[in-house]
Amino acid sequence: MKTTRWMLGAALVASLVAGNLCRAETLPTGPARAAIPLRHFPDRLHAFVWRNWELLSLERMGEVLQTSPANVRDIGLSMGLPAHVRPPAEYQQRGYISIIRRNWHLLPYEQLLTLLGWDAERLAFTLREDDFLWIKLGSLKPTCAAIRYAEPNEATERRCAEIRQIVSSHFGEALTAPSKPRFEFFTETGPSAGAETGRRASRGGEEPIRFLYSYAGLFGDPLLHPELDPYPDVLLRRLSQSGVNGVWLHVVLSQLAPSDALGRPTVDHDVRLANLAKMVERAARHGIAIYLYMNEPRAVPASLLEGRDDLRGVRQGDHVVLCTSAPRVRGWITDSLRHVFSRVGGLGGVFTITASENLTNCYSHTRTAAGCPRCSKRSGPEVIAEVNAAIAAGVREGDPKAKVIVWDWGWPDGTPAGWGQPDWASRIIELLPDDVYLMCVSEWGKPITRGGVAGAVGEYSISAVGPGPRAQRHWALARKRGLKTLAKVQVNCTWELSAVPYLPVMNLVAQHCRNLSEAGIDGLMLSWTVGGYPSPNLELVRRFQQQPAPTVEQALSEVAEARYGSGAASEMMAGWSKFSDAFSEFPFDGSYVYRGPSQVGPSNLLYLEPTGYPSTMVGFPYDDVDGWRGIYPADVLAGQFEKIASGWQEGLAIWTRTLDKIDGPQQRANASSDLIVAEAAGLHFESVANQIRFILARNALRSGSLNRAERDAAVSTMRARAHAEIENAKRLFTLTRQDPRIGFEASNHYYYLPLDLVEKAVNCEYVLAELAHRRLD
Known part of the structure; x- marks a missing residue:
């Protein structure tokens, strides 16, 4: 997840250090705190069975509880749960975060590992790298005693009977009515509802970029484990029909290159590149390009840079930056990307983030580079622009047709509603290479008043229609440089509400698209990890890529008639x-x-x-x-x-x-x-x-x-x-x-x-x- 504060990255590092997560065999705990009691259940044993009934087998639950599957089944049925159905293995592959979250206040780590079928190293890596999961879980593990099976006593049986009666009275036959399996949208067949096939060229024949994150995307290592396919063909087809021509993939550069910046060989990099090439080829058959997310170079444990002052940059916690003011580090970035883009033909390109939660360059988290003998003598804009130049050089040398998108996320812009003082963004834009796109969050800094309270939106807003002042200013500076521009928007859903695939607030989406069309933006990033479903919202976006662009009313009418028929469109x-x-x-x-x-x-x-x-x-x-x-x-x-x-x-x-x-x-x-x-x-x-x-x-x-x-x-x-x-x-x-x-x-x-x-x-x-x-x- 992108957040609006880079400080979360520092908080993550600090929490991991505090929890000794840097050692693979040790899992973080954070401050000791008792788990929240669930008083509506007879005990934690019954809560555990209830909460895992839909996701895990009776055998796996029994293994955790050290009892038989039959005993687990009897507990569930005693509370009025429907007959247990063995869930597919896919539920654990694609739903492991759900499993972790729902058992966080129930199980100690030892039992959680048994439930997942993981070792401590895998769980530690997941908590650290899987989109800030440790932060999402509160940066602490609630204290839980182990749960073991026990024969129900009279009080337990009485409470189970009460729960069974509640379940029956409120849900009745609905509990056993036919239900669509979870994750079924990954295997859905048939044409995209209301979608049109084919593409419409615009802006001189070059189709504008419209890329997003896959609704089936998984963090982890899908390039090493292709069975975790983030781009099922049905999804690619439907995205293409909805007007999307790109998807992005989270990668770590050292896993794709022959060696890391320290010269250590990278195991399985050739396997990952081969699988990436297959993904690129398959996506291309649907008219979709793959873009790589570049947030580099990743910091490394301080122990790896002992005696290597020529590479050491800023230190935070037990991690140290590989200083990009060192020619060797920039050379590794360029050489590695040249290798990737020359080996994997047809990649759409990259987009960069150079001031984010992840610790990368010496100015990625701080306004000063104190502690780095090189960067502390240089300006932040110079260092950040130089990182982007090193990335761009490698991409261009590997594939001159690939695009380099530079995101201004996290750059200080001199405004209270943006990223505060000083104004680095203007100088960074001046120093960027000539052949890149500049991408800005469209709505950032947009003033709003809700309920009589004045404020301004950051990112992730559909309710406030952009563009805002930050994006408009930065795009103007980019155009003055002759750079192309992109808007990062959310058109399906945001963290305002992300539990639905899209929000039917089409007037807001259409007005935002119309505003961006009038602003002359050269392309769109349509989502961060949230909001990647092929939807009518995406079909609406595509209407505004035509030349001439439609009015808001025209676009809404076109989508409504295509989706619902002319007789019902107006209603x-x-x-x-x-x-x-x-x-x-x-x-x-x-x-x-x-x-x-x-x-x-x-x-x-x-x-x-x-x-x-x-x-x-x-x-x-x-x-x-x-x-x-x-x-x-x-x-x-x-x-x-x-x-x-x-x-x-x-x-x-x-x-x-x-x-x-x-x-x-x-x-x-x-x-x-x-x-x-x-x-x-x-x-x-x-x-x-x-x-x-x-x-x-x-x-x-x-x-x-x-x-x-x-x-x-x-x-x-x-x-x-x-x-x-x-x-x-x-x-x-x-x-x-x-x-x-x-x-x-x-x-x-x-x-x-x-x-x-x-x-x-x-x-x-x-x-x-x-x-x-x-x-x-």
């Missing part, structure tokens, strides 16, 4: 308008976008007692309202989500009425699919408001400062919100069973599974029962 467009107006109220703030409960929605539990846990980066929101709210008062935050939910319901009502008017089977299927996605999104917005109101009432009740009437009102609020959450969970359960895309995001896997929503109903009924017979103040 479906009216729904888009309602969704877009509602989403324009989103209370954007960096804290909420990363730490709020939008991603998990109705699956997030209600707690009668504060957990004391701080929310984490798109991992665990817990009950941390103060961590969620950012610049917004908590009451305003809740109010904004209530506005979104109310407006969203207006759009859903229009679509529901229109569905019966659509005649064509394909058009009706398209509308039905889009309605599921839209309804799921609306349930998330409603749930966020419910959770905030519940927690505020709980905290007020616990404060001891309320009079009798105020206490009664607080309890009434908690009850009402718990009941509302049961209904939200029940409806979302149905939708997730119909559509396996709901709840999934490529870099986080499944935020929740259907049974997590059943658990939420059990959790809420426990809360309601407790409210009925005990005081909370």
Whole structure:
């Protein structure tokens, strides 16, 4: 994940050092903290079986619990769970983050390793390298005792019977109704709904770049393990039909080159290049190019540079930069990329990030290069531009047709809404090579006022239509240099809400595209790891690559008629308008976008007692309202989500009425699919408001400062919100069973599974029962 603060990278390094993760055999712990009790279950044993029922075999669970599969099955059935179905091995290959997350508060490391079938080294690597997973998990491992099977006692049996009754009363036959398997979207066949084939040239015959991250993309090492295919043919075909002509791949340069910057041979680099060449060839058959993500050179453990002062740069924690002011390091970058691009023909190119969470050059994390004898005597812009020049030289020497895209992410720009003082960006742009593209986050710095609170968006916003002042300024500087320009945007979804494949806020997307078309941008990066699904949103983007570009109304009408038929297009467009107006109220703030409960929605539990846990980066929101709210008062935050939910319901009502008017089977299927996605999104917005109101009432009740009437009102609020959450969970359960895309995001896997929503109903009924017979103040 990209974050809006490079400091997270430093935090990651510090946390890994604190946890001794630098030794492969040691797993990080962070500060000791007791796991959160799950009081709605009889005990952790039953919670464990419930939470793994859909993902793992009875045998694997039994191995963890040191008991028989039959005993595991009996535990699940005693709580009213449906008959266990052995999940495919794919669930562990593509859902390991879901497994880790749902057992984080249940199992100690030893049992978690058994559950995963991994060794400690693999888990350590995953926590460190898999898109900031350790940060997402809170940079600490909750303290858990080992779980072992025990025969149920009378109290356990009684509680299991209560849970079984709750499950039956709320879900009944729906629990055993036919359901689409998770990850089914990777094997989906048939033409892309409403898509057109073929491409339309523009801008003098050269097709603008439109690239994104694969919805099937996995971190790890797919080039060494091609079975982890990040580009299934069905996905490539549908992306191509949706107007996408590029996908990007996360790589580490030292794994692709014959040796690293220290001269050590790289094992299996030739295997990775051979597999990359096969990927490139297969993607090309769909008209799609592969771009490599260059965030180089990666820092190395300090021990590797002992006695090598000629290569040592800035040190952070136990890692040291390979100083790019040293000619040998820059030479290695250029030579390595020359090797990759000469060996793998047809690569689209690279995009670079030179000031990110990862520690790379001596100025990648700091405004000074103190501690480096070379870079401390040079300016940051000079060093950053030089890194980009070394990358560009290698790409060009390997394949003159390949493109080099330089991203300004993290460059200080001299503005409070951007990356602060000093203004390095202007000077870096002056020093860049002549034949590169400059890419900027389009919406960055866009001023907004939501709920009466003034702010500015960073990245990952669809609710605020760009471009913003930072991008416009940098593009102007680039054009003055004669450089081409790209906009990095999100058109499907963002961390505003990423648990659906796309948000039907087409008016916002269309206006952003129209604005960029008028700005003369030469291409688009359409997503970071979030938002790579082939969707009507992408088809809308493609309309604006035509010359002349359509108006917003024309583009919306074209997509609506192609997708729903001319008879229903105007009413479906009216729904888009309602969704877009509602989403324009989103209370954007960096804290909420990363730490709020939008991603998990109705699956997030209600707690009668504060957990004391701080929310984490798109991992665990817990009950941390103060961590969620950012610049917004908590009451305003809740109010904004209530506005979104109310407006969203207006759009859903229009679509529901229109569905019966659509005649064509394909058009009706398209509308039905889009309605599921839209309804799921609306349930998330409603749930966020419910959770905030519940927690505020709980905290007020616990404060001891309320009079009798105020206490009664607080309890009434908690009850009402718990009941509302049961209904939200029940409806979302149905939708997730119909559509396996709901709840999934490529870099986080499944935020929740259907049974997590059943658990939420059990959790809420426990809360309601407790409210009925005990005081909370």
